[in-house]
Amino acid sequence: MQFLSKVKQTFAFQLVFFIFILTLLIFMLMYAVNTYMTRKIMVQNAEQIARNLSWESINKIEGILSGIEELTSTTARLIGSGVLNEAAQPSYFSDLIKQKDEIMAVTIAFLPDYLSRNSNKRSCIFTLNQNECVQTDITPQARDYLIEDWFLIPVSKKTDYWSEPWIDKNIGTFPITSYSVPIFRNNQVIGIVRADISLEVLQQIVSTVKLLKTGYAILITGNGTFVTHPADSLILNYTIFSYAKQVNEPFLYDIGREMVQGKSSFIRLQKSQKFSQRWLYFAPVSLNKWSFGVIFPDNEIMADLRKVNLIFSAILGFGLIILLALIYTRIRTIFKPLRTLVNVANKIGSGDFNVKVPDPKLNNEVSLLSDSFSKMQSELKTYMDNLVKTTVEKDKISAEIRFAAQIQQRIIPSNKNLLTDVNEVSVFGILEAADEIGGDLYDAFMIDERRLCFAIADVFGKGIVASMLMTMVQTLIRSQAKYSQTAVDIIREVNAYLCENNKQSNFITMIVGILDLKTGIVEFCNAGHTPIYIRKSDQQCIRYGDTHCTALGMFEDLEIVSSTLQLDMQDFIILFTDGITEAMSDKEAFFGYQRLEELICSLQNPTPEGIVKTILNDVRSFTGQENQTDDLSILVIRFNHPKS
Amino acid sequence: MMLMFNLTRHVCRLLVLVMTIIAFVSCQKAADNEIQTKRKDSINPSDSVQTRTIRLKTQWLHQAQFAGFYVALEKGFYSDFGINVLIEMGGPDDPSSTALTERKADIVSMFLSKALREIDKGNQIVNLAQISQKSSFLLVAKKSSGIRQIKDINNRRIGIWSNDFREPSMIFLNKHNITAQIVPVSWTTNVLAFDVVDIMNMMIYNEYDIFVNTGYDPEELTVFPLAEYGVNIPEDGIYCLKEYYEKNRELCHDFAEATMQGWIYALNHEEETLSIVLSYLRKNHLPANIPHQRWMLKQIHDSVLYNTDHFGRLSESDYNASVEMMKTNKIIQKHIPYSEFIRYAVSE
Numbered sequence: 001m002q003f004l005s006k007v008k009q010t011f012a013f014q015l016v017f018f019i020f021i022l023t024l025l026i027f028m029l030m031y032a033v034n035t036y037m038t039r040k041i042m043v044q045n046a047e048q049i050a051r052n053l054s055w056e057s058i059n060k061i062e063g064i065l066s067g068i069e070e071l072t073s074t075t076a077r078l079i080g081s082g083v084l085n086e087a088a089q090p091s092y093f094s095d096l097i098k099q100k101d102e103i104m105a106v107t108i109a110f111l112p113d114y115l116s117r118n119s120n121k122r123s124c125i126f127t128l129n130q131n132e133c134v135q136t137d138i139t140p141q142a143r144d145y146l147i148e149d150w151f152l153i154p155v156s157k158k159t160d161y162w163s164e165p166w167i168d169k170n171i172g173t174f175p176i177t178s179y180s181v182p183i184f185r186n187n188q189v190i191g192i193v194r195a196d197i198s199l200e201v202l203q204q205i206v207s208t209v210k211l212l213k214t215g216y217a218i219l220i221t222g223n224g225t226f227v228t229h230p231a232d233s234l235i236l237n238y239t240i241f242s243y244a245k246q247v248n249e250p251f252l253y254d255i256g257r258e259m260v261q262g263k264s265s266f267i268r269l270q271k272s273q274k275f276s277q278r279w280l281y282f283a284p285v286s287l288n289k290w291s292f293g294v295i296f297p298d299n300e301i302m303a304d305l306r307k308v309n310l311i312f313s314a315i316l317g318f319g320l321i322i323l324l325a326l327i328y329t330r331i332r333t334i335f336k337p338l339r340t341l342v343n344v345a346n347k348i349g350s351g352d353f354n355v356k357v358p359d360p361k362l363n364n365e366v367s368l369l370s371d372s373f374s375k376m377q378s379e380l381k382t383y384m385d386n387l388v389k390t391t392v393e394k395d396k397i398s399a400e401i402r403f404a405a406q407i408q409q410r411i412i413p414s415n416k417n418l419l420t421d422v423n424e425v426s427v428f429g430i431l432e433a434a435d436e437i438g439g440d441l442y443d444a445f446m447i448d449e450r451r452l453c454f455a456i457a458d459v460f461g462k463g464i465v466a467s468m469l470m471t472m473v474q475t476l477i478r479s480q481a482k483y484s485q486t487a488v489d490i491i492r493e494v495n496a497y498l499c500e501n502n503k504q505s506n507f508i509t510m511i512v513g514i515l516d517l518k519t520g521i522v523e524f525c526n527a528g529h530t531p532i533y534i535r536k537s538d539q540q541c542i543r544y545g546d547t548h549c550t551a552l553g554m555f556e557d558l559e560i561v562s563s564t565l566q567l568d569m570q571d572f573i574i575l576f577t578d579g580i581t582e583a584m585s586d587k588e589a590f591f592g593y594q595r596l597e598e599l600i601c602s603l604q605n606p607t608p609e610g611i612v613k614t615i616l617n618d619v620r621s622f623t624g625q626e627n628q629t630d631d632l633s634i635l636v637i638r639f640n641h642p643k644s
Numbered sequence: 645m646m647l648m649f650n651l652t653r654h655v656c657r658l659l660v661l662v663m664t665i666i667a668f669v670s671c672q673k674a675a676d677n678e679i680q681t682k683r684k685d686s687i688n689p690s691d692s693v694q695t696r697t698i699r700l701k702t703q704w705l706h707q708a709q710f711a712g713f714y715v716a717l718e719k720g721f722y723s724d725f726g727i728n729v730l731i732e733m734g735g736p737d738d739p740s741s742t743a744l745t746e747r748k749a750d751i752v753s754m755f756l757s758k759a760l761r762e763i764d765k766g767n768q769i770v771n772l773a774q775i776s777q778k779s780s781f782l783l784v785a786k787k788s789s790g791i792r793q794i795k796d797i798n799n800r801r802i803g804i805w806s807n808d809f810r811e812p813s814m815i816f817l818n819k820h821n822i823t824a825q826i827v828p829v830s831w832t833t834n835v836l837a838f839d840v841v842d843i844m845n846m847m848i849y850n851e852y853d854i855f856v857n858t859g860y861d862p863e864e865l866t867v868f869p870l871a872e873y874g875v876n877i878p879e880d881g882i883y884c885l886k887e888y889y890e891k892n893r894e895l896c897h898d899f900a901e902a903t904m905q906g907w908i909y910a911l912n913h914e915e916e917t918l919s920i921v922l923s924y925l926r927k928n929h930l931p932a933n934i935p936h937q938r939w940m941l942k943q944i945h946d947s948v949l950y951n952t953d954h955f956g957r958l959s960e961s962d963y964n965a966s967v968e969m970m971k972t973n974k975i976i977q978k979h980i981p982y983s984e985f986i987r988y989a990v991s992e
Contacts (some may be wrong), residue, residue: 146829147806156827156840164834202841223837223858237931242857245935 012331046301047266050281050294060205065287076181076193091124094133102197105171110191154180162288175199215296223413260290304569337366355380404435425516428608429635440465440577440633442475453481456575457510487512487525488562498553517529517643520567533574543599567639579630583623608636697728701749703740706733706924708940716906725898755879757811764976768886770987774958775898776880777950781812781870785843803829803844813845815973816875851944904956911945933982
């Protein structure tokens with residue numbers, strides 16, 4: 001099943017299947033159109049044949065009937081005019097019957113009134129017996145011919161009349177049809193001349209009609225009585241109407257009505273259960289108002305068409321199989337290099353860039369693909385080489401950054417030994433870098449035994465440059481503090497250094513302060529940095545927001561001043577970078593100074609570490625754990641007591 | 645002695661058992677019939693009865709109209725009574741009444757009207773059984789002729805059969821005071837088709853169906869059933885000469901009994917009867933039109949069972965009414981009393 005599923009997905013199968021379906025649809029369309037058109041033509045041909053055949057037979061029948069009509073009418077006129085008298089009649093009728101083979105007998109029958117007035121007249125039948133004319137008298141009394149159809153109808157209607165089939169025992173026991181013509185004398189009907197022909201004459205004409213293999217002809221009378229039919233039991237026994245009842249075919253009944261009404265038509269007996277696969281052409285025999293029909297089966301009309309269709313289908317089916325086989329084989333040949341390419345691609349995919357791309361001998365789409373693939377392989381190889389180099393370099397840089405971060409971490413004073421030997425103050429600081437390495441710094445160190453220098457700074461920007469600048473600045477502060485008397489001096493030196501060496505024009509905001517441990521006086525300078533807070537022991541919080549100069553590293557001739565303040569025992573100096581106040585919540589609100597101030601004021605019996613951690617935790621809860629975008633630095637110094 | 649007694653007792657028990665089974669089976673068979681057939685008690689098929697022969701002549705060619713006779717013969721009802729029946733068909737040129745009076749037939753079937761005319765002529769004939777209880781005469785016109793009601797027949801040409809079958813139509817015309825040109829016609833319906841006549845008489849079971857089957861829809865025809873217009877002279881009956889009856893009373897009774905049993909069987913077994921009728925037609929080289937014979941059998945069925953109170957018998961009222969109509973119309977002058985005309989040949 002899996003194999004089949006794979007085969008079904010192959011290009012060759014898809015293409016062959018598509019062509020097969022398309023060809024099949026085109027074939028079916030052609031077949032349908034061809035069948036429809038050919039069928040139409042064949043039906044038209046069949047109709048034409050049926051029509052010709054019918055009219056040929058009808059003409060034969062009418063030829064016989066018209067001959068009889070002519071002779072009988074002439075005889076009636078001769079008798080009526082008195083030309084043909086009783087003496088001449090035997091020889092006349094003998095010649096007439098001999099001359100016209102179809103005539104079995106001729107009857108002259110007079111009305112009783114005429115007979116009573118003319119005693120020499122008599123009604124009689126002339127027949128031929130062994131080539132001799134036999135004259136048999138008939139009288140109205142012996143046989144009441146006055147009520148017979150052949151007499152009564154033409155006498156009453158004063159016109160000629162073809163009878164329904166009947167048997168006249170005076171002639172024989174076989175069925176006949178009679179043609180009766182009134183004899184007129186002085187415009188009065190005095191009798192009838194009747195000529196009889198054996199029905200067999202007409203039956204023979206119709207029964208010889210053959211159409212296709214099993215097609216046959218029928219002849220029905222004006223009453224619908226079957227004169228001929230392949231089923232003998234129907235002849236002169238059933239009318240088309242009684243037959244329609246017997247076979248329960250109302251449709252046949254309707255056709256019968258049209259036939260006896262003298263219409264002609266060519267129809268398929270579709271509405272019929274029994275004859276649904278047959279065609280019927282019928283036309284009237286106008287002389288005696290009978291109807292002639294030809295019935296033939298549909299499958300015989302279409303026999304040739306079916307044969308042609310069968311051959312056509314066989315050729316097309318065979319051709320289709322050959323075509324599909326050739327296409328399939330050809331596609332497989334064409335796509336053989338493609339399959340090789342697939343194997344090569346798999347090898348390349350698994351890392352073997354040196355595998356050789358096959359060179360297709362033909363110059364076609366596959367060869368183009370092969371060329372492109374070869375180029376792609378080459379470029380991919382170059383790319384992979386570059387990628388390896390880049391990756392190596394990146395790893396190296398990453399390692400260096402990690403090393404720089406470690407150095408930075410070491411430069412930042414550790415809280416474990418941050419002025420722990422100075423009893424007058426307690427110091428705690430923290431620097432949480434947003435990236436691996438940060439751009440903030442804080443520091444607190446003793447310049448000499450009396451003075452404590454503290455600083456916090458924020459380098460504009462982040463990353464390796466900011467980190468290195470921070471390192472330099474921190475080193476500079478420590479080195480300059482020994483030679484500087486005031487925070488202003490330190491700031492000035494830092495600014496001068498930065499302006500001179502800072503080629504990237506990075507600038508730094510910074511607070512540098514010097515605390516006199518004996519007096520508790522703090523001199524500090526705020527170079528564009530965030531405010532400084534002093535938390536008093538009574539939980540009061542004093543904000544020193546004024547800056548003493550702009551950020552450092554931008555202007556060489558910077559005017560720098562400083563401020564001083566007096567610390568009391570247990571006062572806290574709280575320094576921080578803008579990462580604290582500008583920390584942003586999910587709703588894009590800033591942490592802000594007010595929240596910070598409220599937090600600082602609310603603390604009970606704080607320690608430097610407690611203040612730092614409380615602020616840090618509050619900032620984190622405000623921003624969420626994952627949302628730190630800037631370095632966070634806090635430095636808290638508690639002035640425990642003056643130095644003695 | 646004791647052994648003989650026991651043996652006799654066992655044989656008696658066995659006989660009683662066999663007879664009970666036979667009786668039961670007979671009852672079951674009879675119960676299947678709508679109208680139960682009756683067998684003559686006095687005649688036991690196993691009895692040795694001298695075979696008696698009857699020459700029967702029907703008034704027309706073989707057809708389903710006489711199915712009861714054929715069935716009685718073919719199913720052995722006649723032979724059960726020990727009668728050998730020779731059925732001969734009549735026809736338009738061979739009337740059964742003539743065969744009877746000329747003693748060429750022992751028993752005939754004929755119309756009641758014909759029988760009354762024979763009596764009027766002085767022939768002493770008696771009715772052994774009455775098959776038809778209702779007149780099947782119709783007057784049929786094409787609606788296209790304009791005839792829709794009885795009065796429309798006035799001054800029209802009416803085709804009436806010229807021989808023994810013309811009386812009911814004539815009585816109808818007189819009864820309804822219709823003046824029409826009477827055209828004697830033969831047995832075909834072509835004169836109506838060709839408009840030689842505007843209306844003509846037909847039997848519902850025969851000519852009417854033939855005419856319809858020449859392509860006419862019954863809706864296109866105006867039909868006057870004479871029985872519904874006060875001219876109900878029942879038709880087919882079984883007749884013989886009085887002298888024959890006097891000499892062969894039992895035979896006549898047996899024949900009538902067996903014939904009516906044949907009719908009961910025929911009416912209850914339509915398809916089988918039809919095949920028997922068709923076999924008669926084929927045997928005599930007559931056209932065997934199945935739908936037509938089926939139609940005829942159905943119409944005869946309706947006529948035979950029209951009045952089941954006197955199945956197989958001519959009621960006195962029907963007889964008297966028929967006599968009265970024929971005398972009023974001067975078709976007959978004299979008649980015989982019902983009691984002399986009728987011989988109760990069929991069991992109650």
